[in-house]
Amino acid sequence: MTALTGLSTLSALTAQSGAVSIDALRLLPALAPALGALLVLLVDALAPRRTLPHLVVGALALLMGAAGAMPGALSPAREPVLTLCLPGGPDGACLWSAGPLDSTLQIGLLAASLAALLLLSDQWRDLPGDRAVDVALILASAAGGAAVVAARELGTWLVALELATLPVIALVVLRGTRRAAHGGLTLMMTSLLSFAVLVVGTGLWVMATGDASLSGTAIRTAWAQPDQRAVLVVAILTLFVGLGFKLSLVPFHAWTPPTFVSGPLPISALLATASKLAAVGALLALIAPFAGLADPHPHALAFVVGALAIGSMLVGTVVAFRATDLVRLLAWSTIAQAGWVVLPLAALTTVGHRASVAYALTYAAAGLVAFAVATAVRTAGGEPGSERGLAAYRGLARSHPHVGGPLILALLTLAGLPPAILGLVAKVVAIRPLLAAGLWPLAVLAVIAVVLGIAVYVRWIAVLLAAPEHRTTAASGNNAGTGVEVQVGPGALAVLSLGTALLVVASVVPQVLYGLLS
Amino acid sequence: MLLIPLLVGVGLIGAGRIVPTPVAHNVAGIAALITFGLAIGVAIERPSVDRAWLPELGVRSSFAVDGISIPLVLLTALIGVLVVAHARGEVPDGGSAATFLGCLLLVVGGALTTFTARDAILFFLAFELVLIPMWVLITRFGDPHRPPARAEAGWRFVLYTAVGSTLMLVGILLLVASAHSSDLGRLLEVAPSLPRGRQLTIALLLTVGLAVKVPLFPLHTWLPSAHTIAPTAGSVLLAAVLLKMGTYGLVRFPVALVPEGFGIIAPAVAIAAVISILWGGLICLVERDLKRLIAYSSVAHMGFVVLGLATGSEVGLQAALYGNLAHGVISALLFVVVGGLKRRWGSVDLGRAWPALREVAPHRGFLLILGLAAALGLPGLAGFWGEFLVIMSAWAPRRPGLEDLFHVCAVLAAIGGLLAAAYSLRVARLIWVGDEPDTPAPGQSSEENTPLAPDSTPHVLLTRPSGDAAVDVETRGVERVVLLVLALGVIGLGLLPWLAIDIARPAVQLVLGGAP
Incomplete structure (x- = not known):
């Protein structure tokens, strides 16, 4: 309307x-x-x-x-x-x-x-x-x-x-x-x-x-x-x-x-x-x-875009490391990933634009899969919010592989680690225009962010892969780990299967995505 | 060849517990055998594949093999068959057999992709592909006695190698951006003529990144913990395959593509290599955990390999490649022997007395001695040629003006070889000859052990009541076959060194052709 x-x-x-x-x-x-x-x-x-x-x-x-x-x-x-x-x-x-x-x-x-x-x-x-x-x-x-x-x-x-x-x-x-x-x-x-x-x-x-x-x-x-x-x-x-507010870039996040x-x-x-x-x-x-502008080159623009991007990546990643709640993790990683999306734009080239769109689409696919998993996991009789806690996800990949598996794939994509090659390719594609444009410091800071990001996501993957806790001691776990239920509704099932299929296919043949853009 | 292990690996992990264990073993075994067969075929036929894969990056999925990669491809495929076969007798706790075998195959497939990739960015992707399966092997299937140590070893492994590979990524991207191509053949023509400063930056980034994987002092600290914790098959893969990826990368990228830049940092690399040799050797003299000891000896051996690379001469490069191969076989042998010991004894702490291996398990004892002898560089065994040629090449380096430095390095490396002899004999004395009385009374031996191991951690003592030392540690069934193949490899490489050297010669000359 x-x-x-x-x-x-x-x-x-x-x-x-x-x-x-x-x-x-x-x-x-x-x-x-x-x-x-x-x-x-x-x-x-x-x-x-x-x-x-x-x-x-x-x-x-x-x-x-x-x-x-x-x-x-x-x-x-x-x-x-x-x-x-x-x-x-x-x-x-x-x-x-x-x-x-x-x-x-x-x-x-x-x-x-x-x-x-x-x-x-x-x-x-x-x-x-x-x-x-x-x-x-x-x-x-x-x-x-x-x-x-x-x-x-x-x-x-x-x-x-x-x-x-x-x-x-x-x-x-x-x-x-x-x-x-x-x-x-x-x-x-x-x-x-x-x-x-x-x-x-x-x-x-x-x-x-x-x-x-x-x-x-x-x-x-x-x-x-x-x-x-x-x-x-x-x-x-x-x-x-x-x-910056819409994209949740630091400091508007x-x-x-x-x-x-x-x-x-x-x-x-x-x-x-x-x-x-x-x-x-x-x-x-x-x-x-x-x-296309060259004379004079819009340095100020590149600087501001780069600074916003790097700030988001670093702050988002560092705070995400502290998150013990899946949605909070996704929120902070959204901030970090928004930085990645904006990063290649600092090169101010058409290659950079393509890289940015490719990264954004990759991120969106992985994010949707992760959210679909988050909607499916519930805890019976925990405190409100406990269904998103780290404890609820312990061993999910073993107890419910059809949900835990896609979540691992999504997190790997966000971290940019193979076997989720798509995420890695997206990061490579995002850094490349910067090097081509001679923006060295940005590329180096981005590399630091990659390593920090790996730490963030691998922490969760480790929890997902860990042995499920069968008994919780009275001292430590009065609500954690008890009665985790996984209910995948028809909508979530569709999102999960389509999203996972997309991530897998695009990891094997990335030109599915990149062919569309070049 | 590449697709089979990767696809089967993914399939097995995906299937998880649905697949019954025997089926998983058979599927993985057949996949590994087919891969090995195909690898032999590839080594003879040398086919190449080249198709567009990622036009956005100009990346082509282009695969081919040459003299440098063929031995490594064969080694990897062989080790793949052996670890899968070995897993028949021993699947560690921590998850289903299918997952374990799937991860093993993924590592093998990723390594094969790395060795055959003819595109810089593809190389990087394949390099990274190995990371997560290996991490799963360490953290999930590692030493069941020590969960916190397992997690820590896994973390170290992931973070160290991730830092290394991202540094390498920046180097590769810079290289590709400067040369406007990511094809290795094309890079070999273009890259050596890049300006000096650019070459130096690229060489520095690539070398530091790859040195983590090799590993070179002072970036080696992830290796011992990873080796100690990983299950036997994981240790074997780590030593025989993953470390090779690091040296292979060094040969392919800094040495071949930016020779001028690598020449500038070569002295530093050589010094780091010599420190690796000495440091590894010295630690081996005092280290109490046998697996850790072998891990440190790996560091020392890889030091030899890198020293050979740093000399920049043809002999040095050949020696490095040869030493690489030899180390793959030797360390695989040693890890299988020691891994079996550790599983049966529960620990391999050298600080306490063990029954004499030569008496309780003559076969295993012999193989241990064979591995140690090869590791200390006894002529006639695989380790000798690599170390001998490295020292020779360091005596005559192709680095004008740096002869003195390399002479010192050669002398120190020779001292490192002496250290290897010393620690090998120490292990032989402690394990093979043995300290424990022949017929220990249970109570008596535990009294003896406690003062001998004052600082060993309490849980080791708890999980290791002394009576267990009497369990049967002789090699059995599949394990024996695996060890036999590896032992033949060690002897074969030692007696017929020219096999590998001849295959590699044309490629080595091509690589060095670009050097000034």
Whole structure:
């Protein structure tokens, strides 16, 4: 719905220059989820309180969106999918431009939303809340995410970015528990703050370039003028800060752990994967035009991106080492991994962009598998939260190999250790552009982060592989290790099997992923 | 050849406890045998595979073998068959047999991939592939008496090698970025002409990274604990296969590709190597745990190998490769012998008295003496040629201006060889000749033991009541066959050294052709 508002804003913006060409089919990645959201509400009005129809409509809408992005991702010519073009304008005047990278991100994002939806559907029995609203919100967020990735105009970009974020806040809060409200509040404060920063950044950007489009030409002209260049640098740094909140980069990360822990797990999964992919797309749209700039080289930009990335990687990894709760571990490792995603962008080359997208998709796949496992493990009769504790996972790989195995694979992927070659390749691909660009210190710090990261994840893998504790002594384990149950719902099962299959296949033949991007 | 161990290994781990133990043994045994057969085929035919694998990185899945890798491929495949066969008689506690065998096969497959990879980045991926299965072998299947030590050994192993390999990764990436290719053949043409400073950086990164794996003093501290804790099959793989990956990497990368850079750091490498030799030898003189002792002697032997590499001459390189191979066979032999002892006796603490092996188990005793003799470099056995040629090459290095340094190194290395003789005889005296009275009364011998082992940890004494020393420690069944094959290898390599040297000659000359 808001997407339509966004589109109408956009047509109003461009109305003075004549009619805009709109190709609905090319807009499908964003349109399908948006229409799907409406449809779900409609279905709910006709058949209230049902589960299956909502789920089917939601899944179909997301799949249609992903199918709509396929041509862009697979097109042999590697040309961007363009639409919403201004009549008679040059190449850069299209307001929707989804290159192969963007289309791949859209597919990943829609798939991640679908996974979160499936995970959520498993919990509908136990959780309060209105199913139709759940589905509609996830779809709306997906529509926003898909739109922001391809948006090449700051107005649309901003609106779509908020559209990707705001429904998630509602999803966290709608659970109605005190903890959820706390998490939702944190998330909302952060979002508002980042929105304000982004608006300021947008204003500065328009001031610098005299143009709301994110096209290369306008930026190049502005970059040539020293005065405008200064404003442009300030603008993009401000926008970075705003996006830093969305990506949970250090020092804008503080909201992530409390929100992840307090909200329902499927929503945390959505925040950790689909929202991150959307934010990466948004960042990419901003930073892509800077790739070709040479005179003078945007050092400040590279420095800030690199510093944010390294800070996130190191802080996230070090704190994750202390985590004894799987969701907390995933929250902090999200922060660390966000650093990895942003790291190759510091090279300011197209190779770096590809590396970033590849890393983001790898991370999202592994993260979803890990979250799917987290939803399946429960403890009977422990304290609240004990089902996510280290103790509950002791020996999981032996007692429940169908759950423990995928979790190990996911953690290995995040750590970048073979046999999960995918994760290692992603890290290699991420470091390479830095060396090519001569950014030595960043590469060395990244290597340190790799080693620290291995320590973080191997600690958990060791616990998963350890012998299960049959007896707990009265002194040490009054709640730990007792009655761990593993219930894999149908949705989690689908996510687990598909995600694991994806990780395995992509480890054996990484060009499945990298072929899409190059 | 590569796919079989990897696929079967993954399959066995995935299947876990579903597979009954005998089936797992048979499947793994057949897979290892086929791999060995294919390895022989590969060694004769020398096929090569080259296809696009990861266009984003310009990485091709390109595999081929040459004179440097063939002996190692054969060694690895053979050791693969032997460890799987050995596991028939001995699967340690800690998990299902299928998992254990799966991990063994994964390590073998990863090592084979490493030795055959013709692409720098592929090499790195394969190098890393071995890490996790080996870690599982150490932490899950290791010494059942000491869980905390097991965890610690596992940690050390993972963190040390991870640091090493990430350093190596940076080196490789820098190399690839400078030479615009990751194909080893192409790199051999381009890389030696890189500017001096760049070569130095690359050589430094690669050498330090690989030195962890070798291991070279002062980066060796992970090895003894890993060896002590690992199950016999794990120790064998670690010594015979994993360490070889480190030296193989040294030959392939710093020595061959950035000769100028490696030349600058060669003196430092040589000094570290000599310290490894002496340090390892000295520790062996006082070390009480026999497995640990052999681990330290590995450090000393690898010191010889690295010293040979540092000389930069053809003889040195040949000697290094040969010593590498010999050490693989010898240490495998020793670890099987000692691992069997440790499992039956519960510990192999040299501080207490043991029955004379020559009497209670003549076969095992003989094999132990054979292994020790080979390790101290007795002519006619495998260890001799490697050490002899290394010292010779250090006397005539191809490093202008550094002859004096290498002369000193050669003398010190020879002293290291003497130390090897001393500690080998010490072990022979303690274990083979034995201290314990022939017919110990249970009460009497425990009284004797306690003062002899004042600082041995209490649980060793607890888990090792003295009467157990009387258990049958003779080699049996499969173990005997495994040992026999290894012993033949030791003697064969000693009597016919030119076999391996001839195979390696063309490749060695090619490698050194790029050197200034």
